[in-house]
Amino acid sequence: MHAVRTDPDPARRSDASRRAILSTAFDLVGEAGYAGLSIEGIAARAGVGKQTVYRWWPSKGAVLFDAFLMLSEDSGGSPALPDTGDLEADLVAVLRATVDELNDPRYDEPMRALNTEIAHDPDLARAYTERLERPMRELKKDRLRSAQRAGELSADLDPDVAVDLIWGPLLNRWMLRGGELTGDYAERVVVAALDGLRPRGGAAD
Template sequence: MRTEKAPNPARRSERSRQAILTAALDLVIEVGYRKLTMEAIAGKAGVGKQTIYRWWPSKGAVVLDAILALSQGDTGDSTLPDTGDVEADLKLVLRASLEEMGDRRFDVLYRAVITEIQYDPALTEEMGRRLLGPMLELSKDRLRAAQRAGQIAENADLDVAVELIYGSVYYRWLLGTGPLTAEYADRVVDWALNGLRPRPAG
């Protein structure tokens, strides 16, 4: 049996933890994920390397934690806007997402994490649980409200619906198959919603 001699979290230095996350964030934005090194993080944070390795298993885990600390509360318990017009609301939200993706800092950060989760199931799970899951859930909530309002078919598959929408923009963003414009966001929402609307009796 494996007895790794786990460190005692009660003794953990909050000051160091903060310094590491902040340094990681600053550096990944400054030099990019590929050129981000544990040594640089430790140096900038004024921390021994061992302190990083004690609490995180990898560079990717540090950066994911840093991002999560950043977006903490963003999706905490908020909801999407609900003006009564689901199409307008979704377009608004999606345009905001695209705008984020156009922000260099967001772009660098999220590409880093998404790159990393390709090779680390534990990170994938955490990413899904703490970031992507809540985000999709928000949209599903909005669609559910639309369902109750009769704007969307009773039997609509909301899981698929949100993935149609977000999948499209992530596809373009990650694979670079086309420009990420607000106009594109609108078209995606248009055609995705088009299939969700209640059918006239018949």
Template sequence: MSTAQNRERPRRSERSRQAILAATRELISESGYAKVSIEAIAARAGVGKQTIYRWWPSKGSVIFDSFLALSESGDGTGIELPDTGDLEADLKLVLRATAAEFADPDFERPIRALNTELIHDPDLAEQYRDKLARPVDDAKKARLRSAQQAGQLAADADLDLVLEVLYAPLFQRWLLRTGPLTAEYADSLVDITLRAFRP
């Protein structure tokens, strides 16, 4: 095989991979999780089913990677929360962005599909924790530690609990569709959390 052919193969594979991930997101947004199949993804992406199975063992793993590809780094690493020195302002900025993201239909449907898969696939759930949830939580806790050092958060605060108090109500409201995910709601969660954990 020529050097030129060697160079072309990885580019072609990456194009196919990106087409598959884009097709997965499009199908979920258009049809919902239940109607998405490996066959439909392959047809939309213009590849064979075996191409998909060569890279992913299940529909859930394709959905997971299509969701990861929406993030800037693609793997949850390299994430930093803003640190202006004002914890309240920084948290409100981040939580407002999170609420807006969850309320965006193009982002919301893949997240729901992914959560459906996580419930039924322990291996995928472990992959999700390792590749996305844990790195993101570590970045959040790094910002909270900075606030502790600045005296803006109780020195003995359990940072995992702080994150649960801050994010769990938003996630439950989104999951159960019990109310709108507004900037005002995000701000109220920050206010409540800081009242509970300030020195």
């Protein structure tokens, strides 16, 4: 006894179509923006029947998500964060790079589109968290744990909160355009996060 609606057989899947769909989706959202992204358009541009998209993805967001996934896999996954022994310098370098990426029009629109879909689709959000966000977060936590071992960070720190504290402000300002997104801003966030808002007891900063 099994489901009536038989799932498609992944073995027979056309990889050419799959890749065409995903890269077309990424291209289209970059060119025409979030509003200009349609399954109709993806299928037409990719030279693919609409059914082929609907057969393998449940939603436009899922296509977009897979497009990002393919991109990240094709580029060999994410490397570890730099670890020079100077946490502050390393974080500033990483965040400055992130700022550059977020300001790059080639990535800005697609990422906004993906985030929008995630914000409205819990299933997609889960997939995103597990497949893309968590691996990146683990890299960040690895670096922080290394800093903890080096005594640069409090021993009793919750690494997840720490990651949120460092990256959250940046992403938030980017998404909602709550001010210019510059490397300097990133640096000030890192410093503030590391030192904390309260005055430090000892010698002046």
